[in-house]
Amino acid sequence: MSKTVVSDEPPSSSNQAAALSVAGVSHSYGSRRALDNVSFSIAPATFLALLGLNGAGKSTLVSLITRLFGVQSGSIEIFNHDIRHRPSEALRMLGVVFQPRTLDLDLSVTQNLVYHAALHGIGRREALARADDLLRRLGLADRSKDKVRVLSGGQMRRLEIARALLHRPRLLLLDEPTVGLDVKARFDILTYVRRLVSEDRISVLWATHLFDEITPDDDLVVLHHGKVRAHGVASHVIKDAGAPNLHSAFVQLTGAAVDTVSSAP
Incomplete structure (x- = not known):
């Protein structure tokens, strides 16, 4: 019972x-x-x-x-x-990582972050600085220019966490x-x-x-x-x-x- x-x-x-x-x-x-x-x-x-x-x-x-x-x-x-x-x-x-993946697979790692930052009113220069910092902390700095579709599942999840944290x-x-x-x-x-x-x-x-x-x-x-x-x-x-x-x-x-x-x- x-x-x-x-x-x-x-x-x-x-x-x-x-x-x-x-x-x-x-x-x-x-x-x-x-x-x-x-x-x-x-x-x-x-x-x-x-x-x-x-x-x-x-x-x-x-x-x-x-x-x-x-x-x-x-x-x-x-x-x-x-x-x-x-x-x-x-x-x-609030920052959110949904269960379904919501990344744009044809954009690069950095492009995904910059696009999302723009939705929060964050300028490009500040967005790039925040993206660089988050990618470094999440071990994705060397993948910044790669298209998302070539990342592993774990790397995609880390990128989604970075995206969720962009607006702090x-x-x-x-x-x-x-x-x-x-x-x-x-x-x-x-x-x-x-x-x-x-x-x-x-x-x-x-x-x-x-x-x-x-x-x-x-x-x-x-x-x-x-x-x-x-x-x-x-x-x-x-x-x-x-x-x-x-x-x-x-x-x-x-x-x-x-x-x-x-x-x-």
Whole structure:
């Protein structure tokens, strides 16, 4: 039988706005409810893992946060800016890496970045300077003139992260960013994103179905069939579920069959 656990959340200063606040959000596609009264928040400079299987509602939530879909019920705020009432201010603070690739394969690495920068009103000279810095940090400086189509899957993902960081957001949202990548590419991307949190103090929402991408110290939201089944520090969620590990805790919290969880794509 599934149960809901709300565990201890990481401490946050009372005078700091949450990087992301999702409050009472529900969303339906016709008669099918994809999200049901979802609430959680991300403290500044925090890595939060949104864990759920396919169909959990992760992509719907991402679409709401990024305003691809309108909010039907509840509210979403990014650093106190409501995305319905102050969308420009909210989205200015948000960088996004969507699950589907959205790069122009026939443009070069740098051209992709400069084009995206222009959409944010960043001039060419400043765009080139920021692009050079990000490509260096992400290990892509030597590929700057290459067309995107010749990059590996991991390199494309790193480029998408660079693009998402061009306008210097305070919150980075990544929807299943390591799907289809090999073990090393997954490790490199996750390591870099965690470094953004620890060194650059960027807040991160990392949506995934992969248990091994979550550490015991991460803030964690377990989403299943559109409902939050647990929210808290991952180690506390596991302990409160009376489970030996995250995989077992997830099964207990969601009631999902073990073979379904084990074979998640």
